[in-house]
Amino acid sequence: MTEFPILSLIIFLPLIGAALVLSVRGEEAIVARNARSVALWTSLITFALSLFLWIGFDNTTAAFQFEERGDWMPAYNISYHLGVDGISMLFVLLSTLLTPICILSSWEAIKVRVKEYMVAFLLMETMMVGMFCALDIVLFYIFFEGVLIPMFLIIGVWGGPRRVYAAFKFFLFTLIGSVLMLLAIIAMYFMAGTADIPELMAFGFPASTQTWLWLAFLASFAVKLPMWPVHTWLPDAHVEAPTAGSVILAGVLLKFGAYGFLRFSLPMFPDATAEFAPLIFALSIIAVIYTSLVALAQEDMKKLIAYSSVAHMGFVTVGAFSLTVQGIEGAIFQSLSHGVVSGALFLVVGVVYDRIHSREIAVYEGLIHRMPAYGLTFMIFMLASIGLPGTAGFIGEVLVLVGIFQVNTWVAALTATGLVLGATYMLYLYRRVIFGKLTKENLMKIMDLSPREIAVFAPLILLVFFMGIYPVPFLDVMHASVDNLINNFELARAASDGVALAGR
Amino acid sequence: MPSVNLPNLIPALPELFLVCAAMALLMLGVFQKSGAKGDDVKSSRLISLLGIVTLVLTLLLVLTIAQTGTADTFAGMFVTDAFAVYFKVFVLIASAVSLVISQDYLERQEIARFEFSILVLLSTLGMMMMLSANNLISLYVGLELQSLPLYVLAAFQRHDLRSTEAGLKYFVLGALASGMLLYGSSLVYGFAGTTDFAALASTLTGPEGEMPSIGLVIGIVFILVGLAFKVSAVPFHMWTPDVYEGAPTPVTAFFSVAPKLAAIGLFIRVMIGPFGELVGQWQQIVIFVSIASMALGGFVAINQTNIKRMMAYSSISHVGYALIGLAVGNEVGIQGVLIYMAIYIFMNLGVFACILCMRRSDTMVENIQDLAGLSKTHPMVALALAIFMFSMAGIPPMAGFFGKLYIFLAAIESELYTLAVIGVLTSVVAAFYYLRIIKVMYFDEPVDALHKPVRREIGLVLLGTSAVILLFFLAPGPLLDSAQAAAASLFAG
Numbered sequence: 002m003t004e005f006p007i008l009s010l011i012i013f014l015p016l017i018g019a020a021l022v023l024s025v026r027g028e029e030a031i032v033a034r035n036a037r038s039v040a041l042w043t044s045l046i047t048f049a050l051s052l053f054l055w056i057g058f059d060n061t062t063a064a065f066q067f068e069e070r071g072d073w074m075p076a077y078n079i080s081y082h083l084g085v086d087g088i089s090m091l092f093v094l095l096s097t098l099l100t101p102i103c104i105l106s107s108w109e110a111i112k113v114r115v116k117e118y119m120v121a122f123l124l125m126e127t128m129m130v131g132m133f134c135a136l137d138i139v140l141f142y143i144f145f146e147g148v149l150i151p152m153f154l155i156i157g158v159w160g161g162p163r164r165v166y167a168a169f170k171f172f173l174f175t176l177i178g179s180v181l182m183l184l185a186i187i188a189m190y191f192m193a194g195t196a197d198i199p200e201l202m203a204f205g206f207p208a209s210t211q212t213w214l215w216l217a218f219l220a221s222f223a224v225k226l227p228m229w230p231v232h233t234w235l236p237d238a239h240v241e242a243p244t245a246g247s248v249i250l251a252g253v254l255l256k257f258g259a260y261g262f263l264r265f266s267l268p269m270f271p272d273a274t275a276e277f278a279p280l281i282f283a284l285s286i287i288a289v290i291y292t293s294l295v296a297l298a299q300e301d302m303k304k305l306i307a308y309s310s311v312a313h314m315g316f317v318t319v320g321a322f323s324l325t326v327q328g329i330e331g332a333i334f335q336s337l338s339h340g341v342v343s344g345a346l347f348l349v350v351g352v353v354y355d356r357i358h359s360r361e362i363a364v365y366e367g368l369i370h371r372m373p374a375y376g377l378t379f380m381i382f383m384l385a386s387i388g389l390p391g392t393a394g395f396i397g398e399v400l401v402l403v404g405i406f407q408v409n410t411w412v413a414a415l416t417a418t419g420l421v422l423g424a425t426y427m428l429y430l431y432r433r434v435i436f437g438k439l440t441k442e443n444l445m446k447i448m449d450l451s452p453r454e455i456a457v458f459a460p461l462i463l464l465v466f467f468m469g470i471y472p473v474p475f476l477d478v479m480h481a482s483v484d485n486l487i488n489n490f491e492l493a494r495a496a497s498d499g500v501a502l503a504g505r
Numbered sequence: 506m507p508s509v510n511l512p513n514l515i516p517a518l519p520e521l522f523l524v525c526a527a528m529a530l531l532m533l534g535v536f537q538k539s540g541a542k543g544d545d546v547k548s549s550r551l552i553s554l555l556g557i558v559t560l561v562l563t564l565l566l567v568l569t570i571a572q573t574g575t576a577d578t579f580a581g582m583f584v585t586d587a588f589a590v591y592f593k594v595f596v597l598i599a600s601a602v603s604l605v606i607s608q609d610y611l612e613r614q615e616i617a618r619f620e621f622s623i624l625v626l627l628s629t630l631g632m633m634m635m636l637s638a639n640n641l642i643s644l645y646v647g648l649e650l651q652s653l654p655l656y657v658l659a660a661f662q663r664h665d666l667r668s669t670e671a672g673l674k675y676f677v678l679g680a681l682a683s684g685m686l687l688y689g690s691s692l693v694y695g696f697a698g699t700t701d702f703a704a705l706a707s708t709l710t711g712p713e714g715e716m717p718s719i720g721l722v723i724g725i726v727f728i729l730v731g732l733a734f735k736v737s738a739v740p741f742h743m744w745t746p747d748v749y750e751g752a753p754t755p756v757t758a759f760f761s762v763a764p765k766l767a768a769i770g771l772f773i774r775v776m777i778g779p780f781g782e783l784v785g786q787w788q789q790i791v792i793f794v795s796i797a798s799m800a801l802g803g804f805v806a807i808n809q810t811n812i813k814r815m816m817a818y819s820s821i822s823h824v825g826y827a828l829i830g831l832a833v834g835n836e837v838g839i840q841g842v843l844i845y846m847a848i849y850i851f852m853n854l855g856v857f858a859c860i861l862c863m864r865r866s867d868t869m870v871e872n873i874q875d876l877a878g879l880s881k882t883h884p885m886v887a888l889a890l891a892i893f894m895f896s897m898a899g900i901p902p903m904a905g906f907f908g909k910l911y912i913f914l915a916a917i918e919s920e921l922y923t924l925a926v927i928g929v930l931t932s933v934v935a936a937f938y939y940l941r942i943i944k945v946m947y948f949d950e951p952v953d954a955l956h957k958p959v960r961r962e963i964g965l966v967l968l969g970t971s972a973v974i975l976l977f978f979l980a981p982g983p984l985l986d987s988a989q990a991a992a993a994s995l996f997a998g
Contacts, residue, residue: 076982146901153943157947158948168944177930180930181929183910184913184917184922
């Protein structure tokens with residue numbers, strides 16, 4: 002362990018920031034101001050540090066990098082083991098990027114209990130980054146579950162009118178999936194005699210137990226992702242959460258499920274994955290078509306975007322379970338771009354919500370006349386969400402479709418309808434909110450984007466175009482790891498087929 | 506000179522010290538000035554302080570004696586091993602902390618009398634005897650010594666109808682349980698011919714596949730019922746909610762930690778020690794009791810409005826989790842129980858310290874709704890209570906998660922999958938009502954603020970317990986190691 006522990010630093014720096022924020026005392030206005038700046042600076046420094054991960058990242062290897070290992074519970078062979086590979090590294094960056102943006106976006110929107118709010122966000126950043134870096138399965142679970150605490154408080158304390166219901170639904174849905182996963186984790190731990198993720202990947206679980214373990218993991222990841230039919234917590238949580246809470250929820254928390262599938266289900270249970278892939282395809286297609294139609298009927302902007310998230314995550318699962326290089330890379334890319342785009346769309350809704358305090362689509366009309374910059378921003382993210390070529394959304398969706406087309410053309414065709422439906426509900430939303438005549442009294446004096454809001458959106462717009470026009474740096478990072486994942490998967494499948502043949 | 510065969514007193518030294526100190530304090534209390542207003546308060550303060558000192562000294566003695574390793578005395582009736590030491594340490598901590606947080610409440614309710622501390626000391630002595638019992642007779646003596654002061658404590662608020670009712674109820678049902686236990690013991694003695702744990706264990710180790718005599722099994726079932734009463738496991742839990750609600754709050758705090766810990770310790774020792782060979786006979790009963798406790802504790806607590814009553818159901822469900830470890834019946838399982846119970850007492854002491862802060866213009870309030878908006882009026886108390894609630898719900902990284910983790914580790918290792926799945930699902934149900942407390946504190950607006958200043962000693966207890974719960978994950982090693990040693994010592998004999 003001579004290397005600099007950069008991952009630990011990235012994980013625990015927000016925690017130190019949170020402690021600093023907690024220690025701020027004095028008058029309320031001053032406390033709020035100091036808490037905001039401490040939180041912003043902490044998260045900005047964390048983001049800058051996480052950029053070193055990308056700079057120092059070796060694209061040629063599938064091995065875990067920046068590894069750290071320390072004794073934790075030696076009697077149980079459970080250790081503090083961290084590391085990133087091509088699959089997790091970009092997710093770490095996504096988390097560290099969205100946190101400062103969230104803090105900046107809630108600069109004026111949050112007026113009560115600012116201190117606690119900032120502490121909750123920094124705590125969440127620690128948990129999110131830790132989750133993506135953990136290479137010990139117990140450690141992973143702790144971070145995975147720990148996220149519930151700050152998110153529960155964020156929805157419940159700073160949320161909308163039905164916040165209590167939404168917070169409980171979010172918490173209990175996620176918990177019930179997670180505890181089943183915990184049992185599977187314990188069972189794996191006893192079978193393999195280790196909690197180390199790389200060792201578990203190499204272990205090769207017997208085919209008979211894979212089914213049960215895979216289903217237990219599905220219970221957790223399907224809720225988190227969310228997949229149809231356990232997605233119902235998501236619209237509630239999104240609608241009631243404050244804007245920044247929605248951004249983190251859509252941007253990072255949903256990716257936990259995608260990451261979980263790629264980190265655990267695929268490499269550790271290849272037989273069960275192959276067996277259940279049709280189930281996943283079916284659920285994903287339902288998610289894509291059904292939730293797109295539901296989105297079309299929404300009256301609430303946030304709810305519409307929430308349903309569109311479920312549809313987009315359907316693409317991710319289709320890509321991941323296509324088990325082709327393009328499909329998996331597309332799934333990761335789609336996760337990242339969805340993190341940026343849907344996060345940005347929630348921020349876009351947040352802008353008008355801060356001014357008018359309503360998310361009803363019918364309340365708005367003809368905003369382009371008063372807010373041209375806003376209209377442009379909205380349009381960019383709306384088109385990125387549809388998957389227009391040149392934006393981030395396009396690359397992910399195309400890769401997923403290329404991947405799945407090699408496996409099953411019907412699944413590909415049905416999934417592709419999501420693109421059309423996505424364009425329908427997004428353009429319909431945009432037309433109703435932005436275009437038309439500006440006749441409503443309360444919209445006459447609405448102000449365009451403030452410099453702070455421009456600062457929030459500018460990096461996201463740049464990223465959307467960067468990812469859409471030149472995606473190579475992103476794909477290069479994940480390529481070696483994805484290749485390795487697929488090779489191992491095929492080896493394991495071939496081995497178990499061999500066993501099955503020999504058994505005949 | 507006729508030689509007197511004096512037994513080796515060293516293994517029982519902490520108990521001997523505690524009994525002498527309790528008597529001395531009783532004398533001291535009796536001869537304090539009394540009569541005038543304020544004299545009672547003064548003497549109770551003095552005895553309480555000395556009582557805490559006594560418990561701390563006893564704790565040090567226990568730790569010193571523990572260095573010498575396993576030893577028995579009084580013709581094998583009394584044993585000191587790592588298992589007994591582990592439980593005694595936490596029982597003593599629990600009793601001492603209970604005394605610390607009681608005094609203020611007693612004075613406010615004008616029931617501050619020095620007998621309170623003496624009763625706690627004597628009951629603690631009984632618990633230590635139980636934990637060291639190595640014979641059905643010393644077990645019973647210890648159990649009764651523990652129970653009798655508790656009956657009095659439950660009714661300590663003499664002028665309050667609920668408190669006296671709680672005392673009476675506890676006494677009647679407790680006596681019934683003791684009777685069952687005694688009856689079971691006599692059956693076991695009749696069929697096995699001995700009351701000594703070691704002798705019982707070797708008698709019961711029959712040839713493979715041979716069924717033990719039916720009378721013996723009935724005896725064991727009666728003993729099990731008696732012990733289930735004492736740990737308040739379903740279906741012998743009925744007394745718990747009423748007693749918890751009716752007894753004065755510090756007494757409830759004490760009930761929910763020390764006696765529970767001692768009873769679980771005794772439960773384990775009896776089941777694993779003399780009856781360990783018959784695990785096939787009693788395992789299914791323990792599994793049933795465990796599932797029933799988890800489910801009932803989880804579902805019934807949802808509807809409670811009184812926080813003490815809710816904590817009663819919460820403790821029932823916690824006992825259910827602990828019993829999973831016993832149902833597993835091997836070293837890993839017992840280790841899980843030991844870790845679980847150690848974490849449990851810190852959570853519970855912390856929660857009751859918070860409940861003792863619930864005061865509004867000099868009357869105690871106990872409704873969950875009275876906590877509304879606590880995060881605005883008492884941010885620190887609310888934070889501590891939130892930590893305890895997340896911990897009880899088993900959310901990482903709080904200590905409560907690790908307690909559950911080790912229990913489920915044991916269950917999965919022994920392939921008790923159904924039990925484990927039911928366990929985690931009921932823990933989600935339980936999470937609901939723990940979250941409700943957090944909801945009331947953080948999401949609701951304050952209606953009528955609770956009394957402001959928090960007593961210093963209660964603040965310190967809150968700080969200590971919440972630090973233990975929150976930071977346990979940093980250094981779980983020491984507790985894991987001592988629990989492992991304690992579990993190993995139980996299986997060595």
